[in-house]
Amino acid sequence: MQRSTPAARTGRPRSAAADAAILEATREALVELGWSKLTLGDVATRAGVAKTTLYRRWAGKNELVVDAVAELFDELELPDRGSLAADIEGVVLQFAAILDRPEARSGLMAVVAESTRDEALRERIRTSIVDRQKRLVVQGRARAACRGELPTETDPEAAARGAALIFDMVAGAVVHRTLVSAEPVDEDWARRFAAVLLGGLAATGI
Amino acid sequence: MQRSTPAARTGRPRSAAADAAILEATREALVELGWSKLTLGDVATRAGVAKTTLYRRWAGKNELVVDAVAELFDELELPDRGSLAADIEGVVLQFAAILDRPEARSGLMAVVAESTRDEALRERIRTSIVDRQKRLVVQGRARAACRGELPTETDPEAAARGAALIFDMVAGAVVHRTLVSAEPVDEDWARRFAAVLLGGLAATGI
DNA sequence: CGCTTTCGCTACGAGTCGTAGCGTAACTGC
DNA sequence: GCAGTTACGCTACGACTCGTAGCGAAAGCG
Numbered sequence: 001m002q003r004s005t006p007a008a009r010t011g012r013p014r015s016a017a018a019d020a021a022i023l024e025a026t027r028e029a030l031v032e033l034g035w036s037k038l039t040l041g042d043v044a045t046r047a048g049v050a051k052t053t054l055y056r057r058w059a060g061k062n063e064l065v066v067d068a069v070a071e072l073f074d075e076l077e078l079p080d081r082g083s084l085a086a087d088i089e090g091v092v093l094q095f096a097a098i099l100d101r102p103e104a105r106s107g108l109m110a111v112v113a114e115s116t117r118d119e120a121l122r123e124r125i126r127t128s129i130v131d132r133q134k135r136l137v138v139q140g141r142a143r144a145a146c147r148g149e150l151p152t153e154t155d156p157e158a159a160a161r162g163a164a165l166i167f168d169m170v171a172g173a174v175v176h177r178t179l180v181s182a183e184p185v186d187e188d189w190a191r192r193f194a195a196v197l198l199g200g201l202a203a204t205g206i
Numbered sequence: 207m208q209r210s211t212p213a214a215r216t217g218r219p220r221s222a223a224a225d226a227a228i229l230e231a232t233r234e235a236l237v238e239l240g241w242s243k244l245t246l247g248d249v250a251t252r253a254g255v256a257k258t259t260l261y262r263r264w265a266g267k268n269e270l271v272v273d274a275v276a277e278l279f280d281e282l283e284l285p286d287r288g289s290l291a292a293d294i295e296g297v298v299l300q301f302a303a304i305l306d307r308p309e310a311r312s313g314l315m316a317v318v319a320e321s322t323r324d325e326a327l328r329e330r331i332r333t334s335i336v337d338r339q340k341r342l343v344v345q346g347r348a349r350a351a352c353r354g355e356l357p358t359e360t361d362p363e364a365a366a367r368g369a370a371l372i373f374d375m376v377a378g379a380v381v382h383r384t385l386v387s388a389e390p391v392d393e394d395w396a397r398r399f400a401a402v403l404l405g406g407l408a409a410t411g412i
Numbered sequence: 413c414g415c416t417t418t419c420g421c422t423a424c425g426a427g428t429c430g431t432a433g434c435g436t437a438a439c440t441g442c
Numbered sequence: 443g444c445a446g447t448t449a450c451g452c453t454a455c456g457a458c459t460c461g462t463a464g465c466g467a468a469a470g471c472g
Contacts, residue, residue, distance in 0.1 A: 034320065034322070034323040035319055035320065036267075036320060061242075102322065102323070105319075105322040106319050106320070106322045106323055107319075108319075109315055109316075109318050109319035109322070110315075110316065110319040110320075112315050112319075112385050112386055113241055113311075113312050113313075113314075113315030113316040113318075113319055113385075114240065114241065114242060114312070114316075115385075115388075116240070116308065116311040116312045116315070116385060117240040117308070117312055118240075122388050125386070126387075126388070130386060130387060161398075164387065164389070165395070165398055165399060165402070167387070168379050168382045168383040168386075168387055169375065169378075169379045169382075169399070169402070171378075171382050171386070172375075172377075172378030172379040172380070172381055172382030172383070172386075173374050173375045173378040173379065174378070175378055175381075175382065176374045176375075176377050176378030176381065176382075177374040177378070179318050179319075179321075179322060180318055180331070180336060180374075180377070180378075181332075181336060181370065181373070181374055182321075182328050182332070183370070189371070192367075192371055192410075192412075193371060193375070195406070195409075195410045196371070196375070196403070196406035196407065196409075196410050196412065197402070197406055198406070198409075199405055199406040199407075199408070199409025199410050200401070200402030200403055200404070200405040200406035200407075200409070201402065201405075201406075202405070202409065203401075203402075203404075203405025203406070203408065203409060204398075204401045204402050204405050206398075206402065
């Protein structure tokens with residue numbers, strides 16, 4: 001995660017168990033305290049490590065929470081459900097299930113808010129979370145093209161722009177529904193959302 | 207804003223100028239410091255009021271920032287641009303222009319993050335920001351129905367669900383594009399987004 | 413002029429921040 | 443086994459912010 005040089009084989013190695021304990025303690029503290037009341041000293045106590053150890057590995061609260069939250073999104077998958085509509089519904093419900101967890105809700109939005117004033121943090125979010133999940137869009141689109149549900153895009157640059165648009169629409173709508181409107185993303189909503197999105201994709205040929 | 211009893215006519219009245227100065231100072235501090243480094247003592251100094259005055263009017267940082275940010279969104283309008291597609295593009299670009307301002311970016315996301323653990327704050331955001339702007343969706347939809355671009359929805363409950371879905375899709379996509387993907391919402395993006403959304407609405411008959 | 417409420421100011425204990433210094437623990441290469 | 447190197451736990455520190463209390467003065471109302 002923060003090992004820049006893979007060739008550092010002398011001296012006492014960093015405890016991988018401590019890394020895991022710290023990230024887990026961070027998520028636990030996010031659930032109980034939320035972002036603003038979370039303190040690094042408290043996290044260190046929960047994880048059973050010294051506060052100084054925490055500062056040696058992460059620059060601050062922002063970077064720590066990004067890493068703690070990023071792990072949550074790695075469980076996203078895109079099993080083939082037979083149709084593009086079903087695939088969209090499935091990933092929407094999966095994404096919503098993650099956002100149901102309080103550590104994801106408060107943590108994710110808080111670091112996004114902080115990233116508006118911190119270019120390095122924005123880059124960290126992009127590589128740790130955004131780009132890692134954008135693969136699902138590309139994968140779903142390729143599958144739909146195989147099925148003949150969507151035309152195959154030949155221009156790679158247009159394909160990238162289309163994938164970015166779809167990603168922003170899907171993730172944005174789910175996040176907004178969950179956090180801002182504060183209403184549940186249930187199967188009915190997912191079905192109606194998928195219908196609108198799919199209709200738009202078919203109409204515009206993206 | 208926080209006057210619960212309109213009948214409080216005895217004693218020295220609260221200075222309305224102080225209210226305006228505090229909210230303006232809050233936005234200024236959000237630009238310079240961001241959410242996490244913003245302190246109420248600093249805001250009070252900028253506004254030229256005592257720190258205690260601030261605490262007498264707002265319960266804390268969250269409530270103050272909600273009020274300071276909510277004012278930014280009141281400038282949203284929906285002039286008739288002749289077609290539903292043009293109306294959507296217009297409101298997307300307006301919304302994006304507001305989110306271009308740093309005080310809106312960091313402030314809005316931060317209070318949303320905090321609201322995940324604070325029911326009262328969530329309600330404050332809903333009444334101060336969300337519901338106030340949802341009117342644009344209803345207005346645009348009615349106009350489109352007049353033009354014959356969309357069928358008129360008879361069931362009021364279905365109409366409300368449709369408006370909520372559209373609102374989440376529009377606002378969510380713009381916010382996600384701006385803050386998470388950190389890429390600009392320009393005219394090209396707005397046009398492509400409006401095309402997909404409009405195609406979806408036409409296909410599903412919402 | 414009395415009454416009431418707000419205002420600016422000062423001061424306070426409590427809590428957090430990020431860092432420095434120290435002795436010890438863990439692992440590597442000779 | 444022994445030096446060399448790095449990570450670790452612990453303690454202590456000044457600086458800062460928090461939210462509140464108490465005071466006298468100011469601003470309206472009857």
